[in-house]
Amino acid sequence: MKLFSKTFKRNWLRHLILWSALVAIVLSVTGIFTFANSDPEAYCPFGGLQTFGTYLTQGSMACSMTMVQIMMGIVLAVGVILFSKLFCGYLCPLGWVSEYLYRLREKIKIRGLQIRYGSIGDKLLRLVKYILLFIIFYMTLSSSELFCKNFDPYYAVATGMKGEITAWMAWTALALLFFGGFFVKMFWCKYICPLGALSNLFKFTLLFVGIVLIYVVLHLFGLTLPWVYLLVAACVVGYLAEVILMKPKYFPLIKVYREEEGCTDCGLCAKKCPYNLPVDKSLVVKDVDCTLCGECIAACPTKVLTFNKRKSFRWLPAILTVALFALALLLGSTWELPTIDEKWGDESKHGALSTFEVDGLRSVKCYGSSKAFSAKLQRVPGVYGVATFVKRHKANIKYDPAQTNEEAIRGAIYVPSKFTIAQPEKSDSLIKVITLFTEKMYDSLDPNYLGMQLRQQEGKKYFGVETEFSCPLTVRLFMGLQEPIDKEFLKEVVEKPELVIQTADGKENRIKLAYEFVSLSNEVDTITRRELLERQFNSYNMVYKKNNEEFGGRDSTELIIPYPTLTRPVVSRNMPYLSSYLSLTDGILSMDTYLDEVDDQPTIRIRYVPSVISEEALWQVLQKETWQVKMKDGSINEVEARMKFDR
Secondary structure, eight states: OTTSOHHHHHTHHHHHHHHHHHHHHHHHHHTTTSSSOOOTTTTOHHHHHHHHHHHHHHSBOOTTOOHHHHHHHHHHHHHHHHTOOHHHHHTOHHHHHHHHHHHHHHHTTOOOBOOOTTSHHHHHHHHHHHHHHHHHHHHHHHHSSOGGGGGOHHHHHHTTTOSSOOHHHHHHHHHIIIIIHHHBTTHIIIIIOHHHHHHHHHHSHHHHHHHHHHHHHHHHTTOOOOHHHHHHHHHHHHHHIIIIIOSOSSOOSOOEEEOSTTOOOOOHHHHHSTTOOOGGGOSEEOOTTOOOOOHHHHHOSSOOEEETTBGGGTTHHHHHHHHHHHHHHHHHHHOOOOSEEEEOSOGGGGGGOEEEEEOOOTTOOSHHHHHHHHHHHTTSTTEEEEEEETTTTEEEEEEOTTTOOHHHHHHHHOOOOEEEOOOOOTTOOEEEEEEEEEESOOSTTHHHHHHHHHHTSTTOOEEEEEEEOOSSEEEEEEEETTOOOOHHHHHHHHTOSEEEEEOTTSOEEEEEOOOEEEEEEEEEEEEEHHHHHHHHOOOOEEEOHHHHHHHTTSOOEEEEEEOGGGGSHHHHTTHHHHHHHHHTSTTEEEEEEEEOTTTOOEEEEEEEOTTTSOHHHHHHHHTOSEEEEEOTTSOEEEEEOSSOOOO
């Protein structure tokens, strides 16, 4: 415990915040004391700034980022401008690791490398983080996907190297963080961290604002420059300001001051500074690296160091850090920017459109699903725009009331759904069908949640639900022939406010619901067991054109694989992944699914050319733990096997 020195005790509030943030991150990532695993990027200010950048340049939010991340980024920027790099000094887990790696090396007495502050080597290395800043923002703003995840050591560790990463980039970042930080004090923060580069640019506030104003003025005068020009200018000016000026003149507003009278020139302040800043040689510490961490103040034996010449400000940066974090959470939970905000079609109609607000869209939960929803709306006559709000699962649809109406739009975008609750026994030769009418169940996931609620009712013979668009929504419930029709019980189940699902790791996932039971039809129908199974089964059929062109003329055979769990949505939604994986294997011509005629088993059928790939080789392909799959953009990614084949 010797890592905890006297300066630790004298600067206890800062270290309390650092350790509290670390513990909170560990609890969040591991899912301890939560109902489900949390997003490791949930409060990332850098991701928030990238997302805000994509919103300004592309009119959309990156990935599944929310307003909380955006407000974290905006508040960080304002905090850096007004107060300094408080996030770096008080909250950042990578800064914590860098600082304690150096302390560890000191304790075990291993000689490190020293790069003199302001030397040529120091200035050249500082260029790296600005190059990374440009690459990350350029890739993110071009694709609306957070490119920083590829090179973020925190994200790599938090996801166990299983997130949206590029392996070689993640391992390189981890090596630079741990090995670089062990041998060179604060190596990651000074030379690699792109958020550090952006924060330093914010410190040179007048230069940063000047660049943005020039860009805006040029735009107002009709000279529309691509956003990449602004990005290049910001990175170049930020780097030159850092290595030439090194000390912002006016901002931030809080600085460390040293009183010459009473100073013994012991040099402890400079020695304890994480960045080795020459505090003992300065009357005012204006250096761009300063994070107001207060380690120099804690180390001073004569107490001649203060924030803004006031001893009462001793804990001001720490208090501001907590206050700014709380403010970002408050604003992020109150406001929300649309994930996408698009218009299309005849621009002359855009000024006279009506807005139709649709909520409960649980399947609209990220940028990708928002774009898919927009693509569907663009095929609806009379609809000219949409803005989605993924946090609230809501969309504002712009339409021309002279061409369409709200009910017609609902009908056009609604996808009939079905959900298997349980497999009927062979003795259940006839199945009873009743019809419910509900409201607030217009998303494709809603029938799944209703089916899960019914699945949790013990002693009931409910087999499945399916929906058909109407106002109110038509919901058919398939049940045992002898199962009584209990209207009050069904109403209670439909209107349950919450669905509790046990996750694979034993946690509870709680999903808020707000369905309304409208009525129950008096009509009762019956169908056969086989008819129900066929109605509930989602068949899949894919022929591989390239393989058929190359191998289709040869003799082929079939591999038949019974797969009982294929009726479950959590399994069947992985069929496109399996199909993409198989399509990249020579000799496989097609894959489809069907219900076996003998015992009604869900079955996968793979047609292949045995002279190209044997049955044994095909079986080995199916049993691999990772799959190579082709993405929509044509790239090939490696993913964990989404389905298991044991027999």
